Amino acid sequence: MSKKKDELNQRDTIDHTQDAPLRTNHGLPISDDEHDLTAGERGPTLMQDFHFREKMTHFDHERIPERVVHARGFGVHGEFELYESLEKYTKAKFLTEPGKKTPTFTRFSTVAGNRGHSDTARDTRGFATKFYTEEGNFDLVGNNMPVFFIHDAVKFPDVVHAVKPEQHNEIPQATAAHDTFWDWYSQNTESAHMVMWLMSDRAIPRSYRMMEGFGVHTFRLVNAEGKAHFIKFHWKPKLGTHQLIWDESQMVMGKDPDFHRKDIWENIEMGNYPEFELGLQIIPEEDEFKFDFDVLDPTKLWPEEDIPVQLVGKMTFNRNVDYYFGETEQVAFHPGHIVPGIDFTNDPLLQGRLFSYTDTQLNRFNGPNFQQIPINRPMCPFSNNQRDGFNQMYIHKGPTAHHKNRMNNNQPAPLPPEQGGYEHYPETVEGKIGQKRPTQSFDDHFSQAKMFLNSLSEHEKQHLFDAYSFEIGKCKSMDVKNNAVAVLNKIDRGLAEYVAGKIGATVPEQVEASTYDKKSPALGIDHTTSSLETRTVMVITMPDIAEETLKETKDKLEEKGLQVSFVSDKIHKIGETQLDETFDTVHCVLFDAVIALKGEEPLPAEAAENLEIAFKHKKAIGFGGENIFDMLSFSQDDKGVNDIEKNLDGFLEDVKGHRVWDR
Ligand code: HDE
Numbered sequence: 001m002s003k004k005k006d007e008l009n010q011r012d013t014i015d016h017t018q019d020a021p022l023r024t025n026h027g028l029p030i031s032d033d034e035h036d037l038t039a040g041e042r043g044p045t046l047m048q049d050f051h052f053r054e055k056m057t058h059f060d061h062e063r064i065p066e067r068v069v070h071a072r073g074f075g076v077h078g079e080f081e082l083y084e085s086l087e088k089y090t091k092a093k094f095l096t097e098p099g100k101k102t103p104t105f106t107r108f109s110t111v112a113g114n115r116g117h118s119d120t121a122r123d124t125r126g127f128a129t130k131f132y133t134e135e136g137n138f139d140l141v142g143n144n145m146p147v148f149f150i151h152d153a154v155k156f157p158d159v160v161h162a163v164k165p166e167q168h169n170e171i172p173q174a175t176a177a178h179d180t181f182w183d184w185y186s187q188n189t190e191s192a193h194m195v196m197w198l199m200s201d202r203a204i205p206r207s208y209r210m211m212e213g214f215g216v217h218t219f220r221l222v223n224a225e226g227k228a229h230f231i232k233f234h235w236k237p238k239l240g241t242h243q244l245i246w247d248e249s250q251m252v253m254g255k256d257p258d259f260h261r262k263d264i265w266e267n268i269e270m271g272n273y274p275e276f277e278l279g280l281q282i283i284p285e286e287d288e289f290k291f292d293f294d295v296l297d298p299t300k301l302w303p304e305e306d307i308p309v310q311l312v313g314k315m316t317f318n319r320n321v322d323y324y325f326g327e328t329e330q331v332a333f334h335p336g337h338i339v340p341g342i343d344f345t346n347d348p349l350l351q352g353r354l355f356s357y358t359d360t361q362l363n364r365f366n367g368p369n370f371q372q373i374p375i376n377r378p379m380c381p382f383s384n385n386q387r388d389g390f391n392q393m394y395i396h397k398g399p400t401a402h403h404k405n406r407m408n409n410n411q412p413a414p415l416p417p418e419q420g421g422y423e424h425y426p427e428t429v430e431g432k433i434g435q436k437r438p439t440q441s442f443d444d445h446f447s448q449a450k451m452f453l454n455s456l457s458e459h460e461k462q463h464l465f466d467a468y469s470f471e472i473g474k475c476k477s478m479d480v481k482n483n484a485v486a487v488l489n490k491i492d493r494g495l496a497e498y499v500a501g502k503i504g505a506t507v508p509e510q511v512e513a514s515t516y517d518k519k520s521p522a523l524g525i526d527h528t529t530s531s532l533e534t535r536t537v538m539v540i541t542m543p544d545i546a547e548e549t550l551k552e553t554k555d556k557l558e559e560k561g562l563q564v565s566f567v568s569d570k571i572h573k574i575g576e577t578q579l580d581e582t583f584d585t586v587h588c589v590l591f592d593a594v595i596a597l598k599g600e601e602p603l604p605a606e607a608a609e610n611l612e613i614a615f616k617h618k619k620a621i622g623f624g625g626e627n628i629f630d631m632l633s634f635s636q637d638d639k640g641v642n643d644i645e646k647n648l649d650g651f652l653e654d655v656k657g658h659r660v661w662d663r
Helices: 050-060 153-163 179-187 189-198 246-255 259-269 324-329 348-365 368-372 447-454 458-473 478-491 493-503 547-559 605-616 648-656
Strands: 002-006 011-015 072-082 101-110 125-133 136-143 219-222 228-237 275-284 310-320 536-541 563-568 593-598 620-625 641-643
Touching (some): 072 259, 072 324, 101 310, 136 228, 153 348, 179 458, 179 478, 246 458, 447 478, 458 478, 458 493, 536 547, 536 605, 547 563, 547 593, 593 605, 593 648, 605 620, 620 648, 641 648
Parallel strands (some): 536 563, 536 593, 593 620, 620 641
Antiparallel strands (some): 072 101, 072 310, 125 136, 219 228, 228 275, 275 310
16 A cells, blocks of 8 residues: 555545555554454453444444535546637636646536436436636536526525425435425426426436536636626537437436446546537627526526537546545535636526535535545645634644734735736626516526427427426326426427326416427437447347357447447357346346347347337347347337348448437
């Protein structure tokens, strides 16, 4: 075991892969780690067994409170590289030197479930990135949806209480499909737009590598001359944005609760580094009132067709964590961690977040020194007069800890803005104190919800209709169901009627649906890039298949970037080729496509089941060898079913298309 500085990150590490004697935390070598100290071989245990006491006490304290929201998460290291200087808009150094590389740490998360829940629950995904810049840490604490449930921070505890398991019985886990959430929804209709996103395919991503990220709030970029622009941050995945099917994601929750974290972990281990481009939407301050949405309202998005997303740099995830707890669990994000050249706006939700994040860390870490934990420390030098507190990690040398001192030449001294000291944007503010929002824009809860619906393809729309039916259908109270449908009636009559028909609710007589007919094609996900890269294929393999066929199939698929698993009824070798998995250890829901290679022997029932489910989930299906269709409800004439010996390209085309939607 050796204790040293990690060169890349200047972090303290202990390398447990090296040989080292077992010692207590105060350094004493231990000679027995298996038996408690007792008086006599069969006698009582002694209090003086300091090793037992230390080991057990440490174990008893191994957990810290899980995050009150976003408890389940997965972190990855990366690097951000800027394409071109943004000095026209900002003086932030990591955004003004073309080609500059900034280390990052990103934590993806689900919002509602507990830490031990499963990855593929229908939920918003957190997408929080810490940039370790030379001017301090900049945290972009975003989600995979561009809007939020509320516009006033004071309502956050209410919406979270409503979506979390109900207080009397702690049921249900990690889902909005219950009465308190839909009761919230019907009484707080500013959620109408965000809930559209939550009921859409965006809420069940195929992979953390295949979803967009959004900063949600409007921030300000401020350049060296003090000129400000309103901006929104976006992350665009190079692999495109892709979804699971709801039935499939429910099955994945059972078959592999770690589906998303495994997917990103394994791809980084294989060197398939996921890439996301950073995008900016920019509105000059003088255009603040030119739109039919309010730039300060986080329940509204800026349509990309009107305000294009400019791609300004790329983040590459290139390293997994060494220690989940030390890095992913202990990372502490804060939307208030900004650097010169980036500033806040008066978005009331953002302002509320600026309070909440430090407060929550005080609860998680039992004191203010969590910033000193390696994953949270800036990589640039830092110094101030803050001292002491629980778990102080540093030896602060010298007698002074007060600002305006002569004893230490007033060090550490503030830096004037010209030399890089942070200066708040001198916005002129005027107004009467009160608890009102601008009614025209903030009170329009349905136009953009309708725009979202207008912009989806037919099958995305159908998924959304079914998601509402599932979620509201899970409620027990007929009042709650009727009230929720009454809100849908204000967005779209067809949606309200469909859901009501499915769940036995009543549609209000009066049609009140929004007439907003604008579309924003960027809101659908069908058009996004799709590639074969890293797509996974389950190859069902019968024992009498020739080894040559296996090798050939694997080579051809891997050549195109696909990841191949041979699956059979038991682990065995065909020739020298080792089969990877069995029907017990994997299932078609964990793959993008399925191929069945059949010889003379009949297809086992498990193989038929996997093929049927893959077909139902609209996955590309390939076959080779003897007729596989005797036991199946579909045939080779169905869409997305290809003989890979005759038409491998057809199969690959279907895999690339993500799903065979028109099957
Ligand atoms: Fe958060 N949020 N949030 N949030 N949030 C937390 O902070 C909060 C909001 C987001 O991987 C908590 O450290 C309030 C919007 C992410 O560690 C807490 C409000 C967006 C993460 C908190 C919001 C987010 C959090 C819980 C409304 C998208 C996970 C643990 C005023 C822009 C970060 C923690 C990670 C976490 C409060 C709204 C994103 C309690 C009060 C909007 C990605 O402080």
